[in-house]
Amino acid sequence: MSNFDYDVVVVGGSLAGLSVAISYALHGGENILVLEKKKKPIHDCAGGIAKFALDEISKLLELKRVVSFIDNEIYSFGIITKRSCIFVENDYEEDPLGYVIGRVKFIEHLTRKAKRLGVEVKRGASFENAVRKRDGFRVTYRNHRTNFVTCKYLVGADGALSKTGALMGFEVPSGDDLHICAQKWLQFGVEDIKLPYEGYFVENPQDPDDMIIIYHDREETPKGYLWIFPQGGYEFRVGIGVPQGYGTPYEYLERWIRKYLESYTTLDKIGGVVPTAKPFKEVVKGNFALVGDAGRQCSALHGGGMYFGMVSGYHLGRALANDNLKNYQNWYRGNLYKILKLHYLAKRTIYCMNDRDMDHLMGIVVRVASKDLMALSSITFEEIQKIFRKVALRYILRKPWLLVKLLTL
Numbered sequence: 001m002s003n004f005d006y007d008v009v010v011v012g013g014s015l016a017g018l019s020v021a022i023s024y025a026l027h028g029g030e031n032i033l034v035l036e037k038k039k040k041p042i043h044d045c046a047g048g049i050a051k052f053a054l055d056e057i058s059k060l061l062e063l064k065r066v067v068s069f070i071d072n073e074i075y076s077f078g079i080i081t082k083r084s085c086i087f088v089e090n091d092y093e094e095d096p097l098g099y100v101i102g103r104v105k106f107i108e109h110l111t112r113k114a115k116r117l118g119v120e121v122k123r124g125a126s127f128e129n130a131v132r133k134r135d136g137f138r139v140t141y142r143n144h145r146t147n148f149v150t151c152k153y154l155v156g157a158d159g160a161l162s163k164t165g166a167l168m169g170f171e172v173p174s175g176d177d178l179h180i181c182a183q184k185w186l187q188f189g190v191e192d193i194k195l196p197y198e199g200y201f202v203e204n205p206q207d208p209d210d211m212i213i214i215y216h217d218r219e220e221t222p223k224g225y226l227w228i229f230p231q232g233g234y235e236f237r238v239g240i241g242v243p244q245g246y247g248t249p250y251e252y253l254e255r256w257i258r259k260y261l262e263s264y265t266t267l268d269k270i271g272g273v274v275p276t277a278k279p280f281k282e283v284v285k286g287n288f289a290l291v292g293d294a295g296r297q298c299s300a301l302h303g304g305g306m307y308f309g310m311v312s313g314y315h316l317g318r319a320l321a322n323d324n325l326k327n328y329q330n331w332y333r334g335n336l337y338k339i340l341k342l343h344y345l346a347k348r349t350i351y352c353m354n355d356r357d358m359d360h361l362m363g364i365v366v367r368v369a370s371k372d373l374m375a376l377s378s379i380t381f382e383e384i385q386k387i388f389r390k391v392a393l394r395y396i397l398r399k400p401w402l403l404v405k406l407l408t409l
């Protein structure tokens, strides 16, 4: 591959892009450049990740001192809809269910690891264009000036509105398939929150400071949900995601905060987008590959993409080091694609439901899966998928009209 300036150029130096680079280097790959347009990382995520997911990523990417980028451990979670709620909690004696990650610390950790492995990471370098040249690419990027480099493989890890993907003919999601998010970083006390299930924090034996809350109401969070992720010290990431075209998420968020929080201090606010689209069947075109949000490797159901993007990054890095992108495409179609499709179907199902249907679904979750959910900390990803299927099947059997609707999607 020596006729090129670089064997691989990765556009996007966030979770997916850095995972590709680390995995590539761990598998013996050399001569890789990561282009990242931001000069430094920002807190543009809620940071929630399940324990099994972080364990797996750490193992694959050989990450050490994981604790250095964890902001908080999560022992319980609650899902609240119009008239019902589910709370699942774990004992402090056991492992946590998941974590809230410090995004900036995490990206810095990955960047340091990549650099130690010999990866060249350029920050403040914005990808502009790529043209196919011989059996590779000529890439244009800008920092303080315009630069050109050639590479054999080009990787698009540049997020939901991927410029590289669009350039290579992949459709960028929009409308119902793109959720626009607003998140505030707030400080408040237990007594300040007045949800429909008022007092649940107090009644709950666990501490709200280690509980994740998901809130859904068709009017207050249309085709989306609101989250409260505690990051420790009674500071919370409170955010909302609604599809493009449904108004400004900040307005929904402000309304919700005014309605349910009596007093709070705002520490920070951010915005962002999440792809909630039908997954791509192919994520490779010739010597070009998409990964992470750019490749729609994000759950259309809950908007979580850290785990999917990083595991995909690992497989892509390995395939690149073996000079065989087909391995990545095959892994994707045989594994992640099926899961993403299921999440997309679940999202579309929820879009067809009214608040009563939602409450009914919650009832089924409690009846069918509460025992499994109680054992969440020791659960594997496959087991979670099994619960998911069990609940979906039971629900669809009760609502045959849904099946008809889904078959026409």
Ligand SMILES: Cc1cc2nc3c(=O)[nH]c(=O)nc-3n(C[C@H](O)[C@H](O)[C@H](O)COP(=O)(O)OP(=O)(O)OC[C@H]3O[C@@H](n4cnc5c(N)ncnc54)[C@H](O)[C@@H]3O)c2cc1C
Residues within 6 Å of the ligand: 011, 012, 013, 014, 015, 016, 017, 035, 036, 037, 038, 044, 045, 046, 047, 048, 049, 125, 126, 127, 128, 157, 158, 159, 160, 163, 181, 182, 183, 239, 271, 272, 273, 274, 291, 292, 293, 294, 298, 303, 304, 305, 306, 307, 309
């Ligand atoms: C508000 C919010 C909350 C979220 N909360 C969670 C959560 O709790 N749990 C979870 O699992 N997921 C969450 N997600 C989703 C998660 O953040 C993404 O799935 C994940 O960050 C995807 O990583 P990525 O590397 O694919 O893309 P991104 O993190 O979007 O990174 C893309 C990178 O590409 C860079 N880039 C873009 N264009 C260019 C260019 N032209 N040149 C160079 N660089 C470029 C960007 O600067 C960025 O750093 C959330 C998303 C949002 C918006």
